[in-house]
Amino acid sequence: MEPVPILKIGDVLLVSIQVDLQDQTVMALQEDLAERVVGTGARGVIIDITAVDIVDSFIGRMFATIAAMSRLMDAETVVVGMRPAVAITLVELGLSLGGVRTALDLEEGMRLLNAGPPGAGSTMAGGL
C-alpha cells in the first residue's frame, strides 16, 4: 500500500487521510510523521479526515498516538474535517479524543495552531 503523503506548509505538517488505512500503513505513518516533525522542526501537525467516513477505535488510537508523539517533540496536533456522522458515532462509541484537538477545516486548524498549545486548564485523559 502507498505510504500516506506528508505535506509541509511553513512549520506545519499536513496529512490527508484518503483511503482505508491498514495496520502497516498506520505504523509507517506514525514513524514517518515523527521523523518529519523532528527533521523539519514542525510546531504543528494537521490530520485532515474530510474523506474519512469511518473512524473506529483503531484509527482513534492512531490520532492519539500521533498527538502524544508530536507533543513530546513540541508540536501540537489538530484533526480537521471530521464528518458529522463520524462525530456522532465517536461520541456514542465512547471514544474520548480528550487530548486530540479538532477544528472544522484546514483554515481553522491553522488558526488553532497559531493560537498556541491548550491552556493550563485543559487535561489530557489517559494516554490521549
Place this chain on the structure above:
Amino acid sequence: MTVPPGDEMPIASNDDVVRVRQLVRSAAAAVGLSLVDQTKIVTAASELARNTYAHGGGGTMRVERATGERGRPGVRVVFTDDGPGIADVDQALSEGWTSGTGLGLGLSGARRLSDEFSLRSEVGKGTTVTVAKWLR
C-alpha cells in the same frame, strides 16, 4: 426457518476488515438506514471484525437483511471465530479502550452503537457476536 440471503466472508487478514466495512455499508444503505445509522453499524462491524482478526485468530462475518421487533427492517451482522474465547464476558464488556487489551472498547463500543447485541463465547472453543441495526 429459511435463512434470508446474505453475504458471508472470511476474516483472515487486515484487508478483510476493510471489506467487512464495505459489505456492511452496502447492506445498510440498501435497507435504507440513515447515514448516521449506517456509520454506526459499519463502525461497530469494524470493531468486531478487528477483534475477530486480532483476538479470535480469524473467522467469518455474515451480513443479512433482517426484521426486528415491531417488524422494522434492518441489517444483522454476525461474527464467528474458533479462537480462544472470552473467559470473563462481563469484564470484557465493561472495559474501556485505555485498558490496553484492545478487546475492551471493541465489544462495549459495538454494543453501544447497535440496536441489538448478543455474544456467545466458550473458552477454548470460540466466540460469536451478533449486532443489528433497525430502520427507525
